[in-house]
Amino acid sequence: MPELPEVETVRRGLTNLVEGAKIKRVDVPYPKVVTSDLKLFQKDLTGATIDRIDRRGKYLLFRLSNDQTMVSHLRMEGQYSVEPEGAALHKHTEVAFHLVDDRQLFYNDTRRFGRMTLVPTGKELHDVSGLKDLGPEPTEDALTLDYMKEIFHKSHRVVKTFLLDQSNIAGLGNIYADEVLWMTRIHPETTTDKISTRKLGELRENIIKEISRATEHHGTTVHSFSNIFGETGHFQNELQVYGRAKLPCLRCGTTLRKIKVGQRGTTFCPKCQIKK
DNA sequence: GTGAGTGTTTCGCT
DNA sequence: TAGCGAAACACTCA
The missing domain is CATH 3.20.190.10 (MutM-like, N-terminal)
Structure with missing residues (x-):
């Protein structure tokens, strides 16, 4: 997790x-x-x-x-x-x-x-393979909009998969990828070069904000994760889409859908997140 | 009991 | 070269 x-x-x-x-x-x-x-x-x-x-x-x-x-x-x-x-x-x-x-x-x-x-x-x-190819940390200083534009616009990959690739941005996993795409109203199967610079700016802000908020809440507990003190994080109470398939979108009330994107379970709102 | 699904990364194939 | 799918393993849930 x-x-x-x-x-x-x-x-x-x-x-x-x-x-x-x-x-x-x-x-x-x-x-x-x-x-x-x-x-x-x-x-x-x-x-x-x-x-x-x-x-x-x-x-x-x-x-x-x-x-x-x-x-x-x-x-x-x-x-x-x-x-x-x-x-x-x-x-x-x-x-x-x-x-x-x-x-x-x-x-x-x-x-x-x-x-x-x-x-x-x-x-x-x-x-250490994996460590040497790691992208920037999702912070205000390390993750610049210029960098985002460069990597997103030169690739033709599906954005959900792209966000999970640690060589692009370090640290995002399946849960936060779904969250930030919902927050930014981007369909998970949108290809990266189709995302406007304005949207990329929003996506960047949301990634930085969400990771920082989740860290303050000691992370999310989905199944067995607990921190070193045996405590569980409580950010799961803050999740907007992950784990909420078939429940209403917290923004528009539409039923959230769950699909597979690149082998990974992906939850999104079919009304808020339209594929371009 | 059986089969599907689960948070991540690496590797091999096309 | 870039991108995709399978595999690594153990457990839970339907």
């Missing part, structure tokens, strides 16, 4: 709980989660201190004292939890970081899609 606001919420929680903590030992009950060399992963993390936790798009970057960075992507259902030393592994714990202060940091992932890798700090952009 995690999109940018959820990952940012996790980052803040982890920063509060484990920034400055030193790692004593690393157990990896599900070795497939680590895509770099497993032996080196365990060896290099042992004795390292977590100096800081950064985020880029939906990726978490654990900056370690030994000039290594652990890159972690939660994919669908990855979660971190902090437990006292000795606490039993969860059913889906894939990695257990034992800390010297008698706590342990678990990485749990029921669907086993999440991945982590250890790379030298500074090399992560080069070594």
Whole structure:
């Protein structure tokens, strides 16, 4: 589930709980989660201190004292939890970081899609595919209208799919893509080069505003997502279209429709969002 | 019990 | 090269 606001919420929680903590030992009950060399992963993390936790798009970057960075992507259902030393592994714990202060940091992932890798700090952009091709963060400064015009108008892709492509804009997922298209009154199957510059300006504003609002609300909880404190976000109460198929549009009352766009469930209003 | 659907990314094919 | 569809896996719901 995690999109940018959820990952940012996790980052803040982890920063509060484990920034400055030193790692004593690393157990990896599900070795497939680590895509770099497993032996080196365990060896290099042992004795390292977590100096800081950064985020880029939906990726978490654990900056370690030994000039290594652990890159972690939660994919669908990855979660971190902090437990006292000795606490039993969860059913889906894939990695257990034992800390010297008698706590342990678990990485749990029921669907086993999440991945982590250890790379030298500074090399992560080069070594981690996906991270190196990431588009700008959806912020006022990074996501300029000039950039939007350039990428949207030179492509002929369907806008919903285009927004989900992290190399265009980092951090949008299925939920917020549906939300911002509804807010901007753009049909999800509109091709990107057909969207006027004026509309792109509105879309840009809505993306920045929506991601920022969702982050303030600690993200959206659809199924199993919870933040590091085991709390759930409450932005789902703010969603206008996602998960509301067959219910009336909150703007015009028309029944919202659900279709597939590029394999992804997509909810929209057939009256407000007309295809051009 | 069975089949469809689920938040993300990568990879291979055209 | 750009774009599309399938695959990775486990669980829930109809």
